[in-house]
Amino acid sequence: MWCREAMNIYNKRFKALYVITFGACLWFGLAFQAVSEQSLSFKLGLVSEISSDRKVFAFYEDRDFTPIWIDSSTESKDRRVAFLQALDSVGIHALPEGKYGKDALLQRMRTVKTDHDLGVLEALFTRSFLEYANDVHSGLLKPSEVIEEIARTSTYLSVQDYLSGVASEDGANYIVTLPPQSQEYHNLLSLRQELLDVAENGGWGKPVPQGKFSVGDSGPEIVALRNRLIAQKYLDRSVSSVFDEKMLQAVKEFQTNHGLLSDGIVGPGTIEELNVNVFERLKSVTVALERERWMSLRNVTTDFQKSRTILVNLTDFTAKILDDGVVTFETRSVIGTNKDDQRSPEFSDVMEYMVINPSWYVPRSITVKEYLPNLQQDPASHSYLTMFVPDTGDVVPRHAVDFTQFDEDTFPFELKQMPSPSNALGRVKFMLPNRHNIYLHDTPHKTLFLKEQRAFSHGCIRLQQPFEFAYALLEKQSSNPVSEFHNILETGLETTVALKEHIPVHIIYRTAVTSADGRMGFRRDVYGRDALIFEALESVGVVIAQNHG
Known part of the structure; x- marks a missing residue:
């Protein structure tokens, strides 16, 4: 199950998709009743699109080119709906939103007229699914190709694995469970949305001035410190300008959660971490999601x-x-x-x-x-x-x-x-x-x-x-x-x-x-690896947010 926050976001975004696709799916189902997936024309349309992909062709050949997506069964319809839902949620997973051809699929569904068109559409669904499945399950990048010191050399799921999974009777659920199901991944999804909300509202406010602060101090620097801690949800709202016991506990909690010495003294290291902007934190979470997908390999x-x-x-x-x-x-x-x-x-x-x-x-x-x-x-x-x-x-x-x-x-x-x-x-x-x-x-x-x-x-x-x-x-x-x-x-x-x-x-x-x-x-990017990974993710189309403080 996805975390509740991610599901709420997902459901809101899917409402629009459902309205758009319902008419196409309804017409598509009615149109399909007039054709047969076993027709020669259907097979020719399918083969014309998959003949250059030996593994996909072999899978369909073994099942006599019986469709996965394009028939009138409840299972096939559920697969289509589940997959279109998944494509609408790729942004939630910090995947490239334009990569998987959702709009092209919807357009094809609206304009399909012949058995040959249906065969082509079957192939397009499969091609899009395989690309999405590999990315959301195992990651967009090959770890060792980005950084040699990341030695995760496990076996990836094969085309046969993915297509057999989605072609099963419970194919719709298979699609839903392709993302990592770890608690950490769900936590990261929730945190990412929280950070996006912060970014949309202008970030965490003004940075904390440089200095060294401890219990008993007061002044505008302490107000800035308090405001930053409030914005990052370590303190309840207050207008006090004094570094009091509540602020001390908040500082210690912040330090613990950022791998710092939890002494309650706000020095250069703590200020540096407090002042990291939300955009940089989003980078860390985006990379962590990709890393969690890599861990699915084992x-x-x-x-x-x-x-x-x-x-x-x-x-x-x-x-x-x-x-x-x-x-x-x-x-x-x-x-x-x-x-x-x-x-x-x-x-x-x-x-x-x-x-x-x-x-x-x-x-x-x-x-x-x-x-x-x-x-x-x-x-x-x-x-x-x-x-x-x-x-x-x-x-x-x-x-x-x-x-x-x-x-x-x-x-x-x-x-x-x-x-x-x-x-x-x-x-x-x-x-x-x-x-x-x-x-x-x-x-x-x-x-x-x-x-x-x-x-x-x-x-x-x-x-x-x-x-x-x-x-x-x-x-x-x-x-x-x-x-x-x-x-x-x-x-x-x-x-x-x-x-x-x-x-x-x-x-x-x-x-x-x-x-x-x-x-x-x-935590700090000790070896600079996350910075390199984020650059690689950007190069394949990942976009997170505009820069905020």
């Missing part, structure tokens, strides 16, 4: 309904465990630095095991770019690292090597750090084997978690509370997960602990998110 909604899922939102700097769709554990995270070879990728995989007291096998890129230059200057540097031969594992004494004879391409050895509290991976790592060599792990650098923006790693995800994360994972398979974990930890030996149930892990990137209390919040 049936992520189904994953969240399973007993356990791990969700890492890179822009939020958090890692969460969800049980039956409810967050049961959350910890701060550190993500990859905003550099070409260090940004954390987006992908989905499965967590299979953890390693307690892990060794750190230094990635090749770090070895040759960071450590080799130091070793060339001082072979005794980084004494905590062991050098070995990759194929045999034999340890290589540093004094026996002339490091100056090697460069990034020719250095033949690898480096590793043995298990210890100071190990770069800390005391535990959580493995989801993948081609990116990305995993979650502990870290000895705890102070980084005190920072608001936490992009400091080489790409892997560091956890502030790795032990508690481990307990939560083990509680499904151990009567005493804390004792089991620490008994292994205290041995100091590198030990692999398999998870009896593998857990879906989704590393995502959302600048428009749902907060714990159901309010929509926003």
Whole structure:
């Protein structure tokens, strides 16, 4: 079911469509009674339009060119109505409103005269449906073609899948359920309409002046701050010019919902987020809708309904465990630095095991770019690292090597750090084997978690509370997960602990998110990815609103 707000908008817009199409549909149904979809002329009209599309032609050939849309059955009529409704609502989903040929379909329905015309119309419905179905279900863009670091390579639904679905007895309902059915998608639809309403009414008013404000302050700057918080629904209406306790709570709530330190002090970071205009927020929501459609490729909604899922939102700097769709554990995270070879990728995989007291096998890129230059200057540097031969594992004494004879391409050895509290991976790592060599792990650098923006790693995800994360994972398979974990930890030996149930892990990137209390919040575009995606959406015809404050 769509959220109530989206349905209200949808119903209002459909009334006009229904009035326009009712006459055409009525005449169309009467005209069809005088012709047969099995006529040679109908087939010739259909084939003339689909012969160049091998997959569509094969589908119709297998059903002896029996129509999906163009017959007098109730099912066929319901499909037509449901699809025309869907085309009228593409703007709600932030899809290009002129892309799917709704007006051309309506015009054809009004002017159809012969069986051949009906065959052509059948093909036009199918062509329009396939384009719409793919866009609303799986997204307008191919993620990795926009940004290589978005590694969502799942299988798209095929032409056969889409046409079989719409040709089923419940084809009308199939059309209705093509958009993502996740709660997050419905929340985004509702928020988008709310933001559009704000934009139509001129935005959120004047920006907050620069400065630093806290409880007890007063003056015109505080009035501007109060007005902005009222406009964004964090405060009830008031004319007070004093930063009081109610404003303090509103500021803290705003900060929490925007990934800021919730200290109630209005400084440069908070003011920057308060002053983001509604048009920029609409961009974030529009991109989030597209990203949610990409997630349909892996049936992520189904994953969240399973007993356990791990969700890492890179822009939020958090890692969460969800049980039956409810967050049961959350910890701060550190993500990859905003550099070409260090940004954390987006992908989905499965967590299979953890390693307690892990060794750190230094990635090749770090070895040759960071450590080799130091070793060339001082072979005794980084004494905590062991050098070995990759194929045999034999340890290589540093004094026996002339490091100056090697460069990034020719250095033949690898480096590793043995298990210890100071190990770069800390005391535990959580493995989801993948081609990116990305995993979650502990870290000895705890102070980084005190920072608001936490992009400091080489790409892997560091956890502030790795032990508690481990307990939560083990509680499904151990009567005493804390004792089991620490008994292994205290041995100091590198030990692999398999998870009896593998857990879906989704590393995502959302600048428009749902907060714990159901309010929509926003995050900064840490890597600039959403800006690139929005540009790509604009290039294929997505339009959201005029610029407002």
